[in-house]
Amino acid sequence: MADPSSPRAPLLVMEGVDKSFPGVQALKKARLDLYAGEVLALLGENGAGKSTLIKVLAGALPRDTGTLLLDGRPVAMASPLDARRAGVAVIYQEFNLIPTLSARENIFLGRERTTAGFFSRRRESAQARLLFDRIGVRIDPEALCRALTIAQQQVVEIAKALSLGARIIVMDEPSATLTSQEVERLFAVIRDLKAAGIAVIYISHRLEEVFRIADRATVMRDGETIATRAVRDLTRETLIEMMVGRPIEKEFPKTAATPGEPRLVVEGLSRAGAVRGVSFAVRRGEVLALTGLVGSGRTEVARLIFGADRRDAGTIRLDGRRLDIRSPRDAIRNGICLLAEDRKAQGLVLGLPVGENFSLPNLGRFSKAGFVRRRREREAFAVHARNLRIKVPNADTPARNLSGGNQQKLVLAKWLESNSEVLIFDEPTRGIDVGTKYEIYLLISNLAAAGKSILMISSELPEVLGMSDRILVMHEGRLSGEIADARAATQEQVLALAVG
Amino acid sequence: MPVEGPLKSGGAVSRFATHYGMLGVLALLGLFFSWVTIQEQDRTGADAAKYLARRLAADAPKPSRVLIVAKAGEEDARFADTLEAILKKEGFTVAGKVQGDPREAKKALQEIADAGGRLDVIATTREGADWQVLATAGRAFPALAGVKVRIPATYTWPTFLKIENLKNVANQIVVIAVVAIGMTMVIITGGIDLSVGSLIALSAVVAAWLIRRAGGEGASGAALVFACLGAIAACGLVGAFSGLVITVFRIPPFIATLGMMQVASGLAFLLAQGQSIYQIPDSFTWLGRGADLLGLPNAVILMVLLYAAAWVLMSRTVLGRYIYAVGGNREATRLSGIRVRTVLLFVYVASGLAAGLGGVVTASQLKSGAPTYGQMYELYVIAAVVVGGTSLAGGEGKVLGTLIGAFIIAVIWNGMNLTHVESYTQKVVLGLVILAAVLLDTLKTRSWPWRFLTRPPV
Numbered sequence: 001m002a003d004p005s006s007p008r009a010p011l012l013v014m015e016g017v018d019k020s021f022p023g024v025q026a027l028k029k030a031r032l033d034l035y036a037g038e039v040l041a042l043l044g045e046n047g048a049g050k051s052t053l054i055k056v057l058a059g060a061l062p063r064d065t066g067t068l069l070l071d072g073r074p075v076a077m078a079s080p081l082d083a084r085r086a087g088v089a090v091i092y093q094e095f096n097l098i099p100t101l102s103a104r105e106n107i108f109l110g111r112e113r114t115t116a117g118f119f120s121r122r123r124e125s126a127q128a129r130l131l132f133d134r135i136g137v138r139i140d141p142e143a144l145c146r147a148l149t150i151a152q153q154q155v156v157e158i159a160k161a162l163s164l165g166a167r168i169i170v171m172d173e174p175s176a177t178l179t180s181q182e183v184e185r186l187f188a189v190i191r192d193l194k195a196a197g198i199a200v201i202y203i204s205h206r207l208e209e210v211f212r213i214a215d216r217a218t219v220m221r222d223g224e225t226i227a228t229r230a231v232r233d234l235t236r237e238t239l240i241e242m243m244v245g246r247p248i249e250k251e252f253p254k255t256a257a258t259p260g261e262p263r264l265v266v267e268g269l270s271r272a273g274a275v276r277g278v279s280f281a282v283r284r285g286e287v288l289a290l291t292g293l294v295g296s297g298r299t300e301v302a303r304l305i306f307g308a309d310r311r312d313a314g315t316i317r318l319d320g321r322r323l324d325i326r327s328p329r330d331a332i333r334n335g336i337c338l339l340a341e342d343r344k345a346q347g348l349v350l351g352l353p354v355g356e357n358f359s360l361p362n363l364g365r366f367s368k369a370g371f372v373r374r375r376r377e378r379e380a381f382a383v384h385a386r387n388l389r390i391k392v393p394n395a396d397t398p399a400r401n402l403s404g405g406n407q408q409k410l411v412l413a414k415w416l417e418s419n420s421e422v423l424i425f426d427e428p429t430r431g432i433d434v435g436t437k438y439e440i441y442l443l444i445s446n447l448a449a450a451g452k453s454i455l456m457i458s459s460e461l462p463e464v465l466g467m468s469d470r471i472l473v474m475h476e477g478r479l480s481g482e483i484a485d486a487r488a489a490t491q492e493q494v495l496a497l498a499v500g
Numbered sequence: 501m502p503v504e505g506p507l508k509s510g511g512a513v514s515r516f517a518t519h520y521g522m523l524g525v526l527a528l529l530g531l532f533f534s535w536v537t538i539q540e541q542d543r544t545g546a547d548a549a550k551y552l553a554r555r556l557a558a559d560a561p562k563p564s565r566v567l568i569v570a571k572a573g574e575e576d577a578r579f580a581d582t583l584e585a586i587l588k589k590e591g592f593t594v595a596g597k598v599q600g601d602p603r604e605a606k607k608a609l610q611e612i613a614d615a616g617g618r619l620d621v622i623a624t625t626r627e628g629a630d631w632q633v634l635a636t637a638g639r640a641f642p643a644l645a646g647v648k649v650r651i652p653a654t655y656t657w658p659t660f661l662k663i664e665n666l667k668n669v670a671n672q673i674v675v676i677a678v679v680a681i682g683m684t685m686v687i688i689t690g691g692i693d694l695s696v697g698s699l700i701a702l703s704a705v706v707a708a709w710l711i712r713r714a715g716g717e718g719a720s721g722a723a724l725v726f727a728c729l730g731a732i733a734a735c736g737l738v739g740a741f742s743g744l745v746i747t748v749f750r751i752p753p754f755i756a757t758l759g760m761m762q763v764a765s766g767l768a769f770l771l772a773q774g775q776s777i778y779q780i781p782d783s784f785t786w787l788g789r790g791a792d793l794l795g796l797p798n799a800v801i802l803m804v805l806l807y808a809a810a811w812v813l814m815s816r817t818v819l820g821r822y823i824y825a826v827g828g829n830r831e832a833t834r835l836s837g838i839r840v841r842t843v844l845l846f847v848y849v850a851s852g853l854a855a856g857l858g859g860v861v862t863a864s865q866l867k868s869g870a871p872t873y874g875q876m877y878e879l880y881v882i883a884a885v886v887v888g889g890t891s892l893a894g895g896e897g898k899v900l901g902t903l904i905g906a907f908i909i910a911v912i913w914n915g916m917n918l919t920h921v922e923s924y925t926q927k928v929v930l931g932l933v934i935l936a937a938v939l940l941d942t943l944k945t946r947s948w949p950w951r952f953l954t955r956p957p958v
Contacts, residue, residue, distance in 0.1 A: 306835075308834075308835060327834075327837075328834060328835050328836070328837050329837040329838070329839065331837075332836075332837040333837070338835065340832075340835060345829070345831065345832065346831055346832050346835055347832055347835070348829070348832055349824075349825050349828035349829040349832050349833060349895070350828065350829065351824075351828040351829075351895040351896055352824060352825060352828055352895075356821060356824075356825070360821070360825055360833065360836045360838070361836040361837045361838075363818045363821060363822075364818075367817075367818045370817050370818050370819065371816050371817050371818070372816060372817060372818055372821060414836070
């Protein structure tokens with residue numbers, strides 16, 4: 001619904017948009033309006049329809065019905081070329097840059113500037129420099145994109161959008177892989193874009209960012225647009241409730257715990273270039289958070305414990321017994337499991353059916369004389385699917401068809417079946433919608449209450465503070481500090497340790 | 501939404517259709533070649549005899565005198581003997597039975613004419629009817645004037661669908677199909693094995709060489725068996741070596757097996773000293789040429805058994821699961837605690853063994869072992885796997901699909917031969933078929949044409 005306080009006409013209006021795929025109604029009379037010079041947050045759980053709506057806007061998907069009005073005039077948006085001509089640019093989470101080409105070449109890809117038929121490197125370079133100045137970030141136009149940091153690549157994408165004359169820039173989860181300083185710079189860039197009259201649609205699961213950068217927020221759920229409000233009229237709780245569709249009592253359902261004796265004891269863990277002399281212990285029934293800036297070595301520590309990478313030095317003890325872990329196989333046999341950071345690349349074989357992913361580490365249990373006992377496998381999976389509420393039509397669905405949240409639950413089911421005593425979660429709720437996040441928190445809490453030892457790696461400070469009993473902070477490969485009582489901790493305390 | 505009870509599996513029929521869609525292509529090809537090869541077919545052997553006897557019984561009065569004329573050879577012997585037996589039973593008088601060439605037929609006619617006997621019918625095959633001496637028998641031997649030449653009626657049937665031809669199709673493809681079993685597993689793991697063609701040669705040479713050492717044409721049955729096992733094992737070792745190079749030294753499968761392809765070929769030429777080893781007993785051809793069970797070639801039966809075993813392995817065993825998992829996402833599989841290196845080693849050894857078996861069958865078919873066998877076969881094998889629906893990217897594919905792919909190639913090959921397509925044109929056609937098969941497969945998974953058929957309203 002339009003902002004009543006604004007006398008201007010909206011730059012973009014999407015009205016009554018329907019889109020269905022075989023078996024799924026992805027959009028049901030979805031609507032969205034956007035004003036020039038504002039930041040509109042687009043929020044919703046996974047599967048709510050945000051990506052579909054954006055793809056329709058970008059001409060990447062044809063809509064079934066509905067109208068798109070740009071400056072009050074209807075547009076067809078039948079192809080990405082239409083969208084580009086209309087001034088719509090989308091910066092996807094994975095970026096559309098060619099890593100082996102330079103920043104300048106990427107910006108002008110397909111629209112190379114020529115002088116008498118020859119590529120004019122000088123003209124492109126000059127224009128690229130101008131764009132970077134406008135954005136306020138210093139980047140060498142000749143640098144290859146693969147040599148740039150994620151944050152810098154994002155700036156290249158923005159420059160590309162600007163050079164195409166974009167009036168609407170959509171950013172899909174722009175801050176997911178940025179450090180907090182880089183996020184600040186991104187916000188500065190967005191504010192400049194606003195001042196220049198460009199409208200930004202900001203998609204993110206990080207609600208604190210929404211409150212900081214967005215003017216209005218549109219919430220979608222089950223393919224419908226639920227509401228659009230000015231951000232200043234919203235609180236975190238109301239936002240979550242709109243996204244989930246029901247009132248939520250507690251965002252972090254962590255039960256108070258009295259952890260027992262230390263079970264997993266790690267001493268002097270080292271790996272050249274990543275981890276130096278890390279020692280800590282995880283107690284029975286405890287959720288130990290391991291946090292720090294991107295690149296501080298947290299994931300590396302987890303991989304060393306799990307045997308995924310070879311350690312140069314250090315010992316690992318479980319219940320007093322020294323473990324010789326040289327491969328994930330060893331770790332799993334000793335009751336340690338890892339839910340990796342990138343569930344699609346490291347946690348699942350997307351092409352295999354859900355049931356087969358579930359049983360992969362435990363086929364010994366589901367087989368006899370080398371033959372798989374399918375019935376037993378299906379029954380075991382059904383139990384976990386029920387307990388974890390994994391939404392899947394049948395056990396033969398390929399894992400890639402599941403939503404992010406369900407995929408994460410599938411990975412969890414896989415490890416729960418192995419009866420691990422020590423569970424390492426690496427970014428357990430990354431890219432997962434609010435409703436499923438809650439379910440996963442509940443599961444973590446229950447696991448701890450049942451006596452498991454949990455090491456949780458996370459970059460989301462509210463999650464770290466809300467879900468853990470104790471916090472360890474890493475900085476450049478070393479442990480920079482420990483906070484014994486997570487409940488009493490503050491974000492500033494953690495950040496202070498994180499920056500060294 | 502909560503799930504009740506054990507989860508059901510997806511619709512079995514729709515799964516079958518997507519997985520084995522190539523079966524439809526095979527059926528269409530079969531129909532096409534059946535249609536274009538419809539011809540008048542001659543009956544042969546005992547079958548011909550029965551039909552001719554029936555015709556004579558209807559046509560000629562009972563106490564007729566008949567001279568049976570046939571060429572030399574097994575099939576014609578059956579014709580002559582069966583016909584004689586039936587005619588005698590029916591009350592005809594068999595004046596003589598000739599099995600040989602036109603001269604012998606002339607001699608027989610001469611004898612009958614000299615003996616003053618009457619002759620009513622000369623019963624022969626189509627080929628015999630073409631002999632001059634029979635066609636002009638009435639005029640050449642006045643005593644036999646009025647004699648009629650009778651042959652069995654023809655029937656209309658596609659040459660493609662004749663039993664001999666179908667058996668031929670199956671037999672031609674056996675070597676490629678067997679080798680393709682191992683290749684399917686390798687490709688599912690995301691790799692490739694270019695050495696199989698050379699391994700076929702190496703295996704044939706090793707088997708022949710061992711047989712020659714064990715007595716050549718006088719080698720015992722046991723020696724033959726051990727020679728085959730030795731050849732297959734040698735190829736398995738080469739496969740293991742490829743696998744080690746790939747897993748331990750991390751050399752890409754394409755390069756590693758390309759190198760082994762040259763090594764194996766060189767070894768084959770060295771062992772055979774560049775020549776064909778032919779000192780092999782006839783009994784060795786039992787596998788490659790024999791047909792014991794219901795007239796089906798033994799090699800075809802072997803192929804069917806191997807495919808059954810492979811299907812069980814890939815779809816019902818733990819190892820089969822691991823192969824798909826490694827191909828689908830190697831890192832995730834490793835992080836699930838599976839020994840990826842062992843799985844990869846297995847598939848390359850399997851490919852080597854399959855190629856070894858293919859070489860043994862080839863040697864059995866050709867009763868010799870030469871280092872030139874199997875040249876370019878790796879391409880046909882890969883084609884069978886791809887046409888059968890296995891993706892070269894790895895992670896998916898069906899062993900039975902490869903069998904269908906092999907048959908598709910065999911049917912097209914055979915069909916082109918039956919319709920007298922020139923051999924160079926055949927190559928072009930086969931290449932286009934492979935491209936078409938892959939295109940069909942990509943269209944199935946990506947729905948790109950359909951997108952352009954829907955335009956959004958303004």
